[in-house]
Amino acid sequence: xxxxxxxxxxxxxxxxxxxxxxxxxxxxxxxxxxxxxxxxxxxxxxxxxxxxxxxxxxxxxxxxxxxxxxxxxxxxxxxxxxxxxxxxxxxxxxxxxxxxxxxxxxxxxxxxxxxxxxxxxxxxxxxxxxxxxxxxxxxxxxxxxxxxxxxxxxxxxxxxxxxxxxxxxxxxxxxxxxxxxxxxxxxxxxxxxxxxxxxxxxxxxxxxxxxxxxxxxxxxxxxxxxxxxxxxxxxxxxxxxxxxxxxxxxxxxxxxxxxxxxxxxxxxxxxxxxxxxxxxxxxxxxxxxxxxxxxxxxxxxxxxxxxxxxxxxxxxxxxxxxxxxxxxxxxxxxxxxxxxxxxxxxxxxxxxxxxxxxxxxxxxxxxxxxxxxxxxxxxxxxxxxxxxxxxxxxxxxxxxxxxxxxxxxxxxxxxxxxxxxxxxxxxxxxxxx
Ligand SMILES: Cc1cc2nc3c(=O)[nH]c(=O)nc-3n(C[C@H](O)[C@H](O)[C@H](O)COP(=O)(O)OP(=O)(O)OC[C@H]3O[C@@H](n4cnc5c(N)ncnc54)[C@H](O)[C@@H]3O)c2cc1C
Numbered sequence: 001x002x003x004x005x006x007x008x009x010x011x012x013x014x015x016x017x018x019x020x021x022x023x024x025x026x027x028x029x030x031x032x033x034x035x036x037x038x039x040x041x042x043x044x045x046x047x048x049x050x051x052x053x054x055x056x057x058x059x060x061x062x063x064x065x066x067x068x069x070x071x072x073x074x075x076x077x078x079x080x081x082x083x084x085x086x087x088x089x090x091x092x093x094x095x096x097x098x099x100x101x102x103x104x105x106x107x108x109x110x111x112x113x114x115x116x117x118x119x120x121x122x123x124x125x126x127x128x129x130x131x132x133x134x135x136x137x138x139x140x141x142x143x144x145x146x147x148x149x150x151x152x153x154x155x156x157x158x159x160x161x162x163x164x165x166x167x168x169x170x171x172x173x174x175x176x177x178x179x180x181x182x183x184x185x186x187x188x189x190x191x192x193x194x195x196x197x198x199x200x201x202x203x204x205x206x207x208x209x210x211x212x213x214x215x216x217x218x219x220x221x222x223x224x225x226x227x228x229x230x231x232x233x234x235x236x237x238x239x240x241x242x243x244x245x246x247x248x249x250x251x252x253x254x255x256x257x258x259x260x261x262x263x264x265x266x267x268x269x270x271x272x273x274x275x276x277x278x279x280x281x282x283x284x285x286x287x288x289x290x291x292x293x294x295x296x297x298x299x300x301x302x303x304x305x306x307x308x309x310x311x312x313x314x315x316x317x318x319x320x321x322x323x324x325x326x327x328x329x330x331x332x333x334x335x336x337x338x339x340x341x342x343x344x345x346x347x348x349x350x351x352x353x354x355x356x357x358x359x360x361x362x363x364x365x366x367x368x369x370x371x372x373x374x375x376x377x378x379x380x381x382x383x384x385x386x387x388x389x390x391x392x393x394x395x396x397x398x399x400x401x402x403x404x405x406x407x408x409x410x411x412x413x414x415x416x417x418x419x420x421x422x423x424x425x426x427x428x429x430x431x432x433x
Contacts, residue, residue, distance in 0.1 A: 018142055018169065022046040024336070025160045025173040027150065027186050029143060030061075031125070032308025032325035033179030034132030039076050039333045041139035048171065049136065049143045050150065050162060052180075056126035058284040060205040062322040063125050063240045064219070064232045067118040068406030069323025075330055078132075079121070085131050087123040088216075088235040096222035096270040099387045105270070116404050120219070122234045124207070152176055152189045158303030175342050177332065178306040182294070182313055190301040194312075196294035197362070201228075201373045203316055204253055204288040205242045206262050208280035212237040214273050221372065223383065224268040228373040230319075231277065241266065241277055244291065244317065246375040253286050262286045291315045291369065293362045299354070300347045307332055312358055315365035317373060318403040324361070328354065353408075360407035363415045364399050366428050379433035386423060396423045 024040060026033045029051035037049045065073065065087075073079045079087075093110040096102065112119040137143050144164045151161040160171040178186030187194060211233075220231045228244035243265050245252055252261055259282035266277040295312030299305065307328035314320045331350040339346045371386045390396045398414045413419055420428045 018048060018144065018171070019046055020169070020171050022048045022142075022171065022173045024048075024175050024177060025050065025171055026177045026179055027152065027160070028179035028181055028184060028308070028310065029056075029133055029145070030129055030179065030181055030308065030325075031132065031322060032181075032310075032328060033177065034129060034136055035076060035078060035326060036177060036179065036307060036329045036332060037141045037143075038078075038132055038136040038139055039329060040336065041136060041141045042077075043333070043337050045336070047136075047141045048173070049141050050147045050160070050164075051143065051145045052147055052150070054146045056129040058124075058126055058207065060285070060287045060289070061125040062316070062319060063122050063128075063205075063234070064319045064322070065121045065123070065326075066320060066323045066406075067112065067116040067120055067404050068409075069320075069326050070118040070121055071406075072323060072326035072330055073121075074118075076326060076333075078326075081131065081135065082121060082123055082128065085123065085127065086235070087121040088233065090120045090122060090219050090232065091217035092215075093219050093221075096220060096268075096272075097387060098224040098270050099384055100270070102270065102272055110404075120232075120404075122232050122240065124234065124240075150185060152178065152186050152304060154190045154301040154304045156302055174303075175336070176304040178299075178304060178310045179308050180310050182309040184310045186304070187296050187299070187306055187310055190304050192296035192299060192301070192306070194294055194296050197292040197315075197366075199247055199290035199292050200315070200366075200369045201244050201291055201375065202247050202250065202252075202288050203242065203244045203291045204262065204286045205240060206259060206282055206286040207234075207284040208239050208241055208263075208277060209283045210237050211239045211276050211280040213276045214239050214280075220271060220273075222268055222271045223372045224270050226375045227265040227268065229266055229268065229271070229274075229277075238283070239277065239280065242316075243286075244373040247290065253288050258286050289316070291317055291373070293358075293365060295358060298351065300344050300351060302344060305332060305347050305350075311354065314358060314361045315369065317368050318361065318365045320361050320365075320403060323406075324357070327357070357407050360402060360410075360412075360415045363420060363428070364402045364407070367399055367420060367423060368403075370424055370428065370432060374433045376433055382424070382433060385425060389423060389425070393422075399423075
């Protein structure tokens with residue numbers, strides 16, 4: 001498209017709207033991009049943020065912030081803001097299973113405040129994005145929504161071309177942050193290569209209302225037959241529920257009956273309050289995704305760094321993406337505020353920490369998939385054997401704690417092949433159900 005010829009007046013008006021040479025352009029106004037926009041603007045940097053959608057919709061993203069993610073949010077000054085907006089604190093976690101009686105499962109309840117340094121928080125995803133957008137704008141961020149034809153080129157300086165409200169723009173910031181999520185384009189445009197694991201199972205989430213009899217302080221994970229279910233209450237009768245099921249059954253949630261089939265999958269003997277969910281009212285779509293980890297080679301190029309899902313994502317089975325995003329934001333913020341001269345080298349600590357963090361979480365997600373979401377006869381047998389090994393030697397459950405306390409807190413050897421082989425009975429990356 002030919003760039004419009006602007007008259008002098010128009011150009012001046014435009015320049016008051018968008019700084020063509022800001023400190024940072026952030027692509028994506030999800031949680032990662034918006035949290036970073038807010039903290040950098042608060043530190044006095046000039047930020048332009050570009051978002052392709054006109055409003056945040058429920059496309060099934062994370063709404064459970066792990067205890068270690070809450071600690072990260074606190075370091076960014078966000079936890080109080082989330083709580084003022086109504087973020088819901090959870091006090092207990094129970095893992096029910098077809099291999100345990102309810103009493104046996106409840107005897108192993110995690111009391112969040114007792115067992116972890118923080119308690120998890122639940123807050124609707126579109127609501128959190130809107131909240132972050134509004135505090136970022138109040139702090140001086142220029143947020144452009146509905147942009148199209150984005151083109152990012154690395155360099156010194158990098159360039160960001162896009163169209164917005166029928167005009168073309170070409171920005172030359174000091175730095176660009178790609179926070180455009182799992183289906184983003186910035187990684188590809190700057191030449192990053194994405195790799196991923198094999199799809200393991202299918203996964204979907206749905207918000208339900210009128211679930212007033214679900215205990216408001218209790219999160220639950222359970223597997224029975226061909227359903228792995230998760231529930232995270234949000235208060236006032238709302239619960240975010242998730243479902244994992246065999247990848248061979250691709251059409252289970254397809255079509256207008258999808259939400260009904262989702263609720264039916266919750267008819268489980270092993271979960272005491274499951275009828276509260278099956279009788280609840282669907283309050284969102286239930287989009288399904290294949291579950292696996294994906295990552296890019298090195299999420300930095302001259303003038304551009306990637307954060308959040310754009311830099312590589314963990315399998316949602318262990319609900320870590322929001323915590324990962326908050327840590328990315330802290331490390332990238334500290335790198336930028338710690339140096340006047342921005343080069344790719346300032347992100348070295350971020351890159352090495354992220355690589356180890358994501359590698360450990362990938363292992364935990366794989367173990368969790370095998371323990372909770374392996375289906376069919378062979379999968380059930382493997383799940384049963386894993387549960388028995390852990391019951392005999394509770395030390396084998398150690399890697400799971402990473403999803404609550406953070407992957408860096410545990411010793412490296414619990415993520416090793418030698419350790420994980422004891423849990424699964426064979427190498428965890430071999431061809432397993
Ligand atoms: C089913 C499911 C359940 C999950 N559950 C949890 C959970 O319970 N807890 C948890 O911690 N994590 C969970 N996650 C992961 C979590 O949602 C993500 O890791 C997190 O949302 C990543 O944030 P982000 O800002 O990087 O990406 P996103 O939230 O995807 O935001 C990216 C933004 O960039 C915008 N964008 C994309 N392309 C462009 C473009 N070309 N130009 C401009 N803007 C663009 C998008 O519109 C979007 O607003 C789950 C994920 C899934 C799929």
